[in-house]
Amino acid sequence: MEKIGTFDFVTESYLLDFRGRVTVPMIGNYLLHCAGEHARQRGFGFNDMTQRSCAWVLSRIAIEMTEYPGMSETISIRTWVEEVGRLFTVRCFALYAGDGRNIGYARSIWAAIDMETRKPSDLTALGNLQEYITDEPCPIGKPGKIVPAESGTDGVPYRVKYSDLDVNGHFNSMKYIEHTLDLFDLAMFEEKEIARIEINYIAEGRYGMPLSLHKKEIAPGRFVTSVCDEEGKAICRSAVSWR
Amino acid sequence: MEKIGTFDFVTESYLLDFRGRVTVPMIGNYLLHCAGEHARQRGFGFNDMTQRSCAWVLSRIAIEMTEYPGMSETISIRTWVEEVGRLFTVRCFALYAGDGRNIGYARSIWAAIDMETRKPSDLTALGNLQEYITDEPCPIGKPGKIVPAESGTDGVPYRVKYSDLDVNGHFNSMKYIEHTLDLFDLAMFEEKEIARIEINYIAEGRYGMPLSLHKKEIAPGRFVTSVCDEEGKAICRSAVSWR
Numbered sequence: 508m509e510k511i512g513t514f515d516f517v518t519e520s521y522l523l524d525f526r527g528r529v530t531v532p533m534i535g536n537y538l539l540h541c542a543g544e545h546a547r548q549r550g551f552g553f554n555d556m557t558q559r560s561c562a563w564v565l566s567r568i569a570i571e572m573t574e575y576p577g578m579s580e581t582i583s584i585r586t587w588v589e590e591v592g593r594l595f596t597v598r599c600f601a602l603y604a605g606d607g608r609n610i611g612y613a614r615s616i617w618a619a620i621d622m623e624t625r626k627p628s629d630l631t632a633l634g635n636l637q638e639y640i641t642d643e644p645c646p647i648g649k650p651g652k653i654v655p656a657e658s659g660t661d662g663v664p665y666r667v668k669y670s671d672l673d674v675n676g677h678f679n680s681m682k683y684i685e686h687t688l689d690l691f692d693l694a695m696f697e698e699k700e701i702a703r704i705e706i707n708y709i710a711e712g713r714y715g716m717p718l719s720l721h722k723k724e725i726a727p728g729r730f731v732t733s734v735c736d737e738e739g740k741a742i743c744r745s746a747v748s749w750r
Numbered sequence: 751m752e753k754i755g756t757f758d759f760v761t762e763s764y765l766l767d768f769r770g771r772v773t774v775p776m777i778g779n780y781l782l783h784c785a786g787e788h789a790r791q792r793g794f795g796f797n798d799m800t801q802r803s804c805a806w807v808l809s810r811i812a813i814e815m816t817e818y819p820g821m822s823e824t825i826s827i828r829t830w831v832e833e834v835g836r837l838f839t840v841r842c843f844a845l846y847a848g849d850g851r852n853i854g855y856a857r858s859i860w861a862a863i864d865m866e867t868r869k870p871s872d873l874t875a876l877g878n879l880q881e882y883i884t885d886e887p888c889p890i891g892k893p894g895k896i897v898p899a900e901s902g903t904d905g906v907p908y909r910v911k912y913s914d915l916d917v918n919g920h921f922n923s924m925k926y927i928e929h930t931l932d933l934f935d936l937a938m939f940e941e942k943e944i945a946r947i948e949i950n951y952i953a954e955g956r957y958g959m960p961l962s963l964h965k966k967e968i969a970p971g972r973f974v975t976s977v978c979d980e981e982g983k984a985i986c987r988s989a990v991s992w993r
Contacts, residue, residue, distance in 0.1 A: 521782045521783070521786075525916070543764070554821070670932050673768070674768065674770050689913050715936070
């Protein structure tokens with residue numbers, strides 16, 4: 508089995524935003540699909556993990572796009588494993604337009620949790636995951652720690668709903684991005700586009716949880732956001748840079 | 751070109767709800783994909799319509815499911831044109847599991863609007879759309895008029911956000927379903943499943959519009975919902991029957 512997997516998508520009208528561009532959460536869904544398929548083909552997919560009573564958990568992701576595909580365009584995504592540590596594995600992505608031109612990169616950090624103990628599993632004991640590591644370049648910064656947005660800002664209240672939940676019953680990782688983008692005014696999307704978005708998933712969001720969504724501009728066009736629980740603790744933080 | 755189109759999908763973990771089942775809005779997205787592809791292959795797709803300065807508008811849809819596929823299951827969807835009138839065309843769908851067993855049907859009613867005048871186009875003048883009509887059976891009731899839910903109920907306030915908008919800048923038709931389902935408590939999804947959902951799209955929802963979402967039980971397990979604008983006029987109504 509090759510180390511790098513390639514997956515092709517064709518954009519569809521009902522997945523585009525009002526500008527006729529693929530949305531960031533949809534790109535995120537494409538990336539998750541590639542991650543899932545690449546892992547499945549190599550024996551580390553959703554079902555393989557369930558059999559080991561484990562589940563993959565996305566810890567951090569950074570996505571940088573130089574352009575956003577429009578209607579009926581082909582997106583080709585290459586994905587590979589960059590690192591395997593005891594607690595975390597790093598998976599990279601490169602995105603290409605139909606003509607082979609690079610349009611973006613992403614880097615994601617994953618843990619595997621034991622579904623009974625909820626504790627992280629040792630990834631180096633997970634069989635031969637390391638065999639797939641390659642040194643393919645992914646020329647974007649790693650997803651790092653994000654400045655808290657919750658201090659000194661008013662939060663927008665939000666309660667976790669049925670449609671926000673993923674298959675594990677937690678707040679869906681791409682739904683966090685959706686709610687984060689909805690904190691920005693439409694004029695922002697009309698005038699600018701997102702150059703880089705980075706998300707830290709800190710704790711699980713559950714059904715009915717009363718959350719507050721915070722946003723703060725830390726430099727011109729650079730924002731941080733936080734999703735906080737009832738006690739004000741961030742369960743998810745993002746950094747969004749506009750171009 | 752054959753009259754009936756068949757399209758296959760494989761469900762993916764990140765598109766499932768907390769029960770590990772494909773959601774109704776996602777089934778709606780699959781149906782829209784089939785409608786778009788079936789139309790495109792026959793010269794009536796999104797881009798063909800744009801060239802005629804027209805756009806397809808979903809007016810009503812009814813979906814009946816006898817079961818909801820889980821993780822990594824194949825869904826095969828057949829779609830065809832049932833009727834072509836001057837103002838409306840009826841498109842049907844039949845959904846099958848991987849083993850060929852029928853799992854549901856849907857019937858949708860579409861208009862085409864002129865993108866400049868916003869008036870409906872004459873579908874019988876749209877070339878050879880009628881040639882694709884077949885009498886394939888679709889054994890579910892037509893989407894009809896829905897009892898208003900807004901009288902005598904308190905509405906949940908909601909403001910239209912960036913992620914709610916479709917490529918025409920209007921409230922996305924599947925997002926209406928998402929917000930409608932979110933009016934039900936999670937316990938409902940734990941105990942029951944949706945046997946039939948029917949949606950009437952009445953007027954366009956736009957960015958920033960302050961809406962109110964209403965829900966009313968009209969018989970045991972039978973609900974109607976309305977999405978109303980600031981003046982209390984419904985822009986979308988649904989009927990949801992639980993089993």
